[in-house]
Amino acid sequence: MAQHSNRIALVEAAIRCLQTLPPESITARVISTEAGANLASIGYHFGSKDGLLAEAMNVGFQRWQDEVIAEIVGLPARDFGDRLEQAIDVVLSGMGRYSGLLGAYFAALARAPYDERVRNPLAESYAALRPAMAVAFGLGDDQAAQDAAGIVMAVFDGLLMQALLDPSRVLDPARVAAAQRRMFRSFRGTDATDGHQVDV
Template sequence: MSPQRSNRAQLVDGTLRCLERLPPERVTARVIADESGANLASITYHFGSKDELVTEAVIVGLDRWLAEIGRLVDAAAPGGTPQERFQAAISVVEQTRRDHEGLARTFLGAMAKAQHDERVRALLAEGFRRTRDDVARVLELGADAAGEDAGGLALALFDGLLFQALVDPGLAIEGERIVRALARLRGVMPTG
């Protein structure tokens, strides 16, 4: 007999399923409880509020997406240089972005909410700290402070492009266009 999943995990997974198929404004506490097979009151018990549950689910979903990206980069560029891994990551993010648009839209909403909600801000900040290290590891940028900073910049690049594409798919910069744009930026960056 396998161990039973916790009610908390059921709520997170149910929330992620809701985010995949519903616009964020239709993801209510009742919809999440129904999708999760959990009691409505368990949302408050485990998370304090629906917004905190959604934020935690977004972080879990983003962690899973990054793990998926890492696996695909490993498959596309096994033993590759950081440049090859970055190039593979561009392609992988492009391939997987549309599968995670609901998650990304809710992430954008959580970013806006964080400006007015300390608990949401704290959850997101912790997620960003962990993700910077994970991005640095996936791209093999190093485990030192400079590697973590580089991971943060790469994350900002991918998040920023993701947010722009959510606003208008015509704003998406993908594939070789990213490489050319980065080469142009590299030409104006100070050295040292």
């Protein structure tokens, strides 16, 4: 039980460090001190500081995902477009609470192809999030609904990345909704490249 508690304390300490410190300042000693744990316990539980940070990032990001899903389910939306606009506001407003973790997440994406400790939990997280997001948006529970949810998640990721790079230029929810309506009208209208009707 003590070892399990020590592991949890290290993960929680690492999450706090990811949230509040620049990456270059997050050392194994800093994390162990924050956790009130022995430095050697990081190696015992996680193999290395990188292993601990990978788990902490995944645990922290899962919490954010759970918060987002819960808020989206409770939105007073009239239709999908309305729900998407409100959901974007939910996602972007969470940046203030999770900005450090978000930076770690995008750094982890760059490492994922070369580190299965990062890649596998992230892939599993995305796989689990698609059906949950599909249900939250009222899209259904079949494969097409999950594919649509994957596209919504890609929109969220893209907006978050833009907001990290330049918050002054990120699209606000109303502009995203207007852009979405423009795209849908184009899908239902005439293809500008060949003059043919687009079939949807």
